[in-house]
Amino acid sequence: MGQAGITSTEINGILGGHQTVDDHHSGGSGSDKPLLLGIVVLLVAYAVASVAGWTTSPKAAADTHAAAEAHHDAALAHDLHDEHADPHAGEAHGDHGSHPLPHPWAVAPFVLLLGSIAVLPLLKFTEHWWESNTNRLIVSVGLAVVTLIYYMTIYEGASMGAAWHRIDHAIMGEYIPFIVLLFSLYVISGGIRISGDLKAHPTTNAAFMLVGGLLASFIGTTGAAMLLIRPLLETNKERRFRQHTVVFFIFVVCNCGGCLLPIGDPPLFLGYLQGVNFLWTMTALWKPWLLTNILLLILYVVVDKFYYYPKEDAENVLRDEVRTTPLRIQGLWPNALLLVGVIFSVALLDPTKPLPGIGWYPFVYLREIVQLALVGLSLWLGSKQVRNENRFNYHAIVEVAALFVGIFICMQPALEILNEQGPSLGIDTPMKFYWITGGLSSILDNAPTYLVFFKTAFPNMDAAALNAAIENTSGSHYINLVAISLGSVFMGAMTYIGNGPNFMVRAIAEESGVKMPSFFGYVLFFSVPILLPILGIVSLVFLL
Incomplete structure (x- = not known):
């Protein structure tokens, strides 16, 4: 690449005078005392509420569920009585009983929110405005409020109760566990530093992704991504072309690596909560996991080695070759142990399932309280110097929190329509389940999308019947769940x-000076031409 033409004087100038884009970003997380104080206050409040009996006990939850079922049965019986009296009543209400479907136009706020995420960063007069998490939150919450107003005013069953039901389902039931888990993994893994500057060869970057793809199933895609994205960026800081490396990292570490265990990715965790055996994913999905990630890593090495790496400036290559330091891991104590604690909290503290061996049902939100307590321990016992050297801050997780609070509310009409009409859409083959679930997971959050089609494939099936069905590897239930x-x-x-860690990695990369593709650029230039054909190969190999 023309390195021979560089003089020793130029080499000294390169090594002594170079300043990377990273140098312009202030590092460190600032004072964590307010967050620690907030966690302590929350823990004390939860303890007081538990002692006072204000937290929902398992028996109360069961009683509430039974009462809700009884109310639903009574409402259904009443509707059937009315239909006998008026044969056209069912037509007027669309045969949806006490839960009428939202109008298709109710998905407009969700479409607008997706459009904002895709378009506002591209427009000159909104580009910098959109960089503020406050402004993202304004748009996100504003459109969520529009959705809730629809449920209070225009919706066929409009009422405050209808709006609160969506808040309870989307925020209390899904968003809070989702964001607390991501926050816990993000903060705790941010206290572990893998430092060093290796030669940024294609195989080196592929090795980072390989390790991340292996870790993703065991510490979650968020934990693996937060642990490895910073050393990957540090290794590649001398290179000019880094965008594609971060995108492949998102493909492998943030997504495709996380399908071996339920703790790897939120959709599989929801399946576990529905009754799927903990190790079913390992036995059923390891072959597609292996093929997909091998193909992605091979393709990355080919693309980087033969297209991007030859385009690097000779000075950048020389700087990268000379400026190397071995890898060093700091902050394993106490954070590695705390990450294990997060994993166990996810696996064991499910309020709908008894703790193994003792039959006690955890209180609602105990899992999230434990995770926040582990965050507090990480901030209290962990090294602040390590976080400062990591240039750790909360910008990326705040961006995810700000956008997804609106996404979880705004997508409720779309999910309700899919949930009701899914069985009538003719989705009855593995290929249909794969492409429709996957296509919607790309634009909806993949966790609730998984749940909708899980319910479509396994309606009214208890855990025992479910596991009996999916253990038969030659049966349709098995391959449909795959x-x-x-x-x-x-x-x-x-x-x-499509998945929370995607946003976080993008934000961290941009903070480090990597110009990431826009929403449309990511889809048009990376996921469609690169990822989609590989996923097509996977479907042909395993689902036909």
Whole structure:
């Protein structure tokens, strides 16, 4: 690459005078005392509420569920009585009983929110405005409020109760566990530093992705991504062409690597909560996991070695070759142990399932409280110097929190329509489950999308019947669940909004000076031409 033409004087100038883009970003997380104080206050409040009996006990939850079922049965009986009296009553209400479907136009706020995420960063007069998480939150919450107003005013069953039901389902039931888990993994893994500057060869970067793809199933895609994205960026800081490396990292570490265990990716965790055996994903999905990630890593090495790496400036290559330091891991104590604690909290503290061996049902939100307590321990016991050297801050997780609070509310009409009409859409083969689940996971959050099609494939099936059905590897239930699982996990990588870690990695990369592709650029130039053909190969090999 023309390195021989560089003189020793030029070499000294390169090594002594170079300043990377990273140098312009202030590092460190600032004072964590307010956050620690907030966590302590929350823990004390939860303890007081538990002692006072204000937290929902398992028995109360069961009683509430039974009462809700009884109310639903009574409402259904009443509707049937009315239909006998008026044969056309069912037509007027669309045969949806006490839960009428939202009008298709109710998905407009969701479409507008997706459009904002895709378009506002591209427009000159909104580009910098959109960089503020406050402004993102304004747009996100504003459109969520529009959705809730629809449920209070225009919706066929309009009432405050209808709006609160969506808040309870989307925020209390899904968003809070989702964001607390991501926050816990983000903060705790941010206290571990893998430092060093290796030679940024294609195989070196592929090795980072390989390790991340292996870790993703065991510490979650968020944990693996937060642990490895910073050393990957540090290794590549001398290179000019880094965008594609971060995108492939999103493909492998943030998504496709996380399908071996339920803790790897949120959709599979929801399947576990529905009764799927903990190790079913390992036995059923390891072959597609292996093929997908091998193909992605091979393709990355080929693209980087033969297209991007030869385009690097000779000075950048020389700087990268000379400026090397061995890898060093700091902050394993106490953070590695705390990450294990997060994993166990996810696996064991499910309020709908008894703790193994003792039969006690955890209180609602105990899992999230434990995770926040582990965050507090990480901030208290961990090294502040390590976080400062990591240039750790909360910008990326705040961006995810700001956008997804609106996404979870705004997508409720779309999910309700899909949930009701899904069985009538003719989705009855593995290929259909794979591509439709995957396609919707690309634009909806992949966790609730998984759940919708899980319910479509396994209606009214208890855990015992479910596991009996999916253990039969030659049966349709087995292959359909494989298709739903692969589609939701793998195609969460098709867009930035398909999976939470995608956003966080993008934000961290941009803070480090990497100009990441826009929403449309990511789809048009990376996920469609690169990822989609590989996912097509996977479907032909395993789902036909």
